[in-house]
Amino acid sequence: MSSVSSQPREAAGITVKKSEDFSEWYTQAVLKAGLADYAPVKGFIVLRPYGYAIWESIRDILDRQFKETGHQNGFLPVLIPESLLSKEEDHFAGFTPEVFWVTKAGTNDIGEKLALRPTSETLAYSMFAKWITSYRDLPLKINFWNTALRAEIKATKPFIRTSEFLWQEGHTVHATEQEAEQEVMTILGIYKDLIENQIAVPAVTGFKSDREKFVGAKYTTTLEGMMPVEGKALQMGTSHHLGQNFSKPFEIKYLGKDTKEHFAWQTSWGVSWRLIGALIMVHGDDKGLVLPPKVAPIQVVIVPIFKDKDAQEVKDHASGIEAELKRAGIRAYMDGRDEYTSGWKFNEWEMKGVPLRINIGPRDIAEGQLEFVRRDTKEKSKSGRNKLVETANILLEQIQSSLLAKATQLLQENISKPADYSEFKSTIEGKGGFALAGWCGRQECEVKIKEETGADIRVIPFEQKEMPDKCIYCGQQSKKAAMFARAY
């Protein structure tokens, strides 16, 4: 073995406990697993291959579902002229404090300054207005896989808060308001499936308040997750009904079957690499990442355990296992590196959160056995070599569902129903989590609560099962049961 100094830095384990210093634990988990690194410009990160591969998993799952529901991808430039960005007033006012501006090309000052896209509604809709003339051109359903840029002044947290982030933004145009409403819910359903069934992080779905909705939207629907330890909420995706708020200034009109001109109805929606942040926070442990099998770049890692004399035999056997798993559609990787001990490899793959590990040594080969190690529970089990694929599939499914079960419990334990504002405050300031409380519907109370506790309305759940009588703040008649929380 080599000296420690020449080992890649990932080799060193995480030095703090998740429960004790969550923020530091998170940063170390991201950096040491080799997901991301800080870029030279403050507020920006670089994705290393292992991190990008998780994004590719998420992207492929979503892309397939978008296409199955009639969406297509397109490409928009990153630069938007100021005059276009400012065409919808609320939208412009909302984004302008965080816009990066291009003012020079080469050594020349350019005329009108150009915004780096904070989001593409205005640019997309200036194009849509050209492309749509008749009801025949509707619905138009386009998605863009790109990045958005918003200058962050707060401290960077990889995946959670960065000045540039990978995301997708979908933009659709419909003939009727109802169709746009349906689209909002179709997308929310796709997001919910992704988040719960692939990423294994359950979310509360519902509406944003007017104060918290997307600037320019008629209403915003959201998926809000609950992160552990700090008890803060994380917005995991949003799907907006834009009404005709953009189609009017952008003149997106169509000639109907009735031979009259109508303004179109629109939606926009997006999820970002925040989802990676969520799965790290929710599933990770003191050893590092724990990746849900469905989105793990490597689902099963095979570590051959050998001494010099039987190295080749064991590695050949391990390669056979890798090949058989791959043929069965399982993302498997055989770590045959000679430069590292098997103990070192165990640590590395644990840090990287590979859901399942197979240890294979000469004795296992002789006995026709395999040792499986679950990343989430660390449980070891033996299985016959002839049941390789079957066992791997069963264990991967168990890991996936047990991660979801654990995360569901986390969410449930973090929803409280404070009886009054003093209990509300002590909950928010104490263990945190969602406080489900009555709200009179007035922004005044919403703002006061935010000022006094740091919590805002994350979501007004679709399911309004138990309606509290009174607004938690002012005591007037409650109109909505809302989930309040501090958030990332």
Place this chain on the structure above:
Amino acid sequence: MSSVSSQPREAAGITVKKSEDFSEWYTQAVLKAGLADYAPVKGFIVLRPYGYAIWESIRDILDRQFKETGHQNGFLPVLIPESLLSKEEDHFAGFTPEVFWVTKAGTNDIGEKLALRPTSETLAYSMFAKWITSYRDLPLKINFWNTALRAEIKATKPFIRTSEFLWQEGHTVHATEQEAEQEVMTILGIYKDLIENQIAVPAVTGFKSDREKFVGAKYTTTLEGMMPVEGKALQMGTSHHLGQNFSKPFEIKYLGKDTKEHFAWQTSWGVSWRLIGALIMVHGDDKGLVLPPKVAPIQVVIVPIFKDKDAQEVKDHASGIEAELKRAGIRAYMDGRDEYTSGWKFNEWEMKGVPLRINIGPRDIAEGQLEFVRRDTKEKSKSGRNKLVETANILLEQIQSSLLAKATQLLQENISKPADYSEFKSTIEGKGGFALAGWCGRQECEVKIKEETGADIRVIPFEQKEMPDKCIYCGQQSKKAAMFARAY
């Protein structure tokens, strides 16, 4: 049928002949096929779904091959600090005239100005220097699917010359010079396979001259295609050996097995959406695009031909054909729209260049027949319904290979071997194409030829079959046979 005014603009055919006004023909082909449109900012384009789908085909083919050869994807921010961009002097000098600069965030001036990536060598290598410590970390082979931004002052030509373009940029780090050399050629081989066997545009491969190489590279290898009518060359991809030109200023060092520190050896390489421009130019005809089947988003379009009374039956039958083709892995689309006549659909799909069309009407159904129409030759043929997949596959293969054959002939016809400089000049100024000529190797002659004819050295072919005695310009001893041409 509706009035003409409410038809999408694509309905109108191309109004000029390819052979008569190539530039206008190209623009119309791009716009009317719905591939792309001009963005609000001069020099930028938007990709519509049909155009983006071609890029997805190209991307998927390349991505698979990159991964099969041990490359992984990553993500880099779009912003690069000026101090980093300027770290390799030649590189900075080469790119700085066309860099877009961010100078403001919100209403604040930022400190050091930030470049929008014209290419990512400097940013990537500042990261690589952190990630690489030992020979164990090598080779490092990362690819980035993103866009590059270079402020264009010349007129925009969609896909060929735009201020932002989709591309991939690969960056690798190796322990030895030889390994880096091999990497350069591996990638060139992947590009050549893509270009010839998928896009059906043959290219001449070889070296760039020192004057034309990538700024900062030790040497650049290139694939140069020949476009029709105007006889101009198009650079279709480049693969650079960077030597240690970047590893030294960026201090990318590794501890070798010999326990000594070494500067690493590097490569970088890329292809862009120019490839889409190439396939439009080379294969298109007066009716519009002709897409090579391997990269066509839709390989077979099925147009049901019906009157009101038998509409449902014919459409059901056509849907059955679509389903059967899809099951066989063929990208098929059934155009069942009621709002358009079949004649209108024929024109549209011809303009969009779908390689193969199946017309199906009540009589065909009764006779158990199908009519196939090839887009490239317009040939019609009948085939039994029971031989659907077989016939489609045969025809698609024939179209693919006949497009390549035609493009190969175009290339060959456009290589001339002028006997002296006067013949050289009249060729370049006349029909254009590649002039294969002797070159003494001195930049002086290269510059003079460029000034006097507009042609530069596109490529010094790997195959140096016939070495001319003398430099075409100065008459001194020739050192290389070089391909000169005007270029896009």
